[in-house]
Amino acid sequence: MVSVPSPSQGTRSATPAEQPPLPVKLVIAGGFGVGKTTTVGSISDIRPLTTEAAITEVAAGVDDLTHTPGKTTTTVALDFGCITIDPTLKLYLFGTPGQDRFGFMWDDLIEGALGGLVIVDTRRLDDCYAAVDYFEHKDIPFAVAVNAFDGEVGHDLDEVRWALDISEHVPLIVFDARSTGSVRDALLVVLDVALARAQNARAT
Template sequence: MVSAPSPAPGGQSVTATEAPGRAAPPLPVKMVVAGGFGVGKTTAVGAISEIRPLTTEAAITEVAAGVDDLSHTPHKTTTTVAMDFGCLTIDDGLKLYLFGTPGQERFGFMWDDLVQGALGGLVIVDTRRLDDCYAAVDYFEHRGIPFAVAVNAFDGHVEHTLDEVRWALDVAESVPVITFDARERGSVRDALLVVLDVALTRAGG
């Protein structure tokens, strides 16, 4: 910022210049959104991202329909075949970069690349088909990545209590098990903050 000329000794004038203050950019943090097929991962990333999310959706073919269970998602016509990507600025000092994994086991080979460098993960669960989320829970447990389990409230309700979900998944008491709505921005944000808190707590020892 340049100020107005100011008088100097001897009647001359000088121009004072102030360097503009620059705030440090927010710390980038990678977070993974995982879970089984059709549990709401793409929906959650799309609901929270402050940019237009990058998705790799492909049409569900008759062949894929014969492999993937569509009984609980009869209107689902596309599926993620690589990843979803979005971002969210938490505050001036922190920005989350979200990577959504594909849900089908046949795309599981991509998970190692997607989770590399991730601070934590949000495992989304559909209580109507808990079997589909075991693989995601096991993945994060075996690799020691902090995570939380988020039960997606389809149609506003869940089939089992959170205690029942915790027992069925056999997750440790240190792993938060919460409910959320993948369609609601505020609900997704709260779920991600739970993961962030778990990750930072573990990092702090």
């Protein structure tokens, strides 16, 4: 027999431990083939939603496949995944398409985002200028993460910062998009930047 509480007993309020985690939206950006889809897939608690399309002969003539000869698909809308950092915080990750021709989608993808992670391939720094400029123009807190392809980084971080003209207050790190722990650490850097921005705003 199921016992039903009487009206006099009222409804038990949820304890803090039972509260759902705070949802936080982060955007993963960068040029074509830098590892955005891999980054989301490496850490997501769920099977990531991807909008991958086959690279056609026409697209191959537009997109530089020199350093990614094995790449056969490309993101044409977004990647989506999520990760529960702890019982109080859940990150929703939105990966942007890397090609300029899909740039019109970025304004929708960043709506409500707390911060962003711009992924860089040091072999193709030119491909990452647009993402850095975009976050700076939109005044969204972000960090820059150099993806260590095959465990190697072609330039030291001071050279990368100079080449991308990144402000000193923007964190610049090295990470491995294939490693869950490395991706987690990179996302935590973004959260730290966003938190510092919020605290500074409250103090002024």
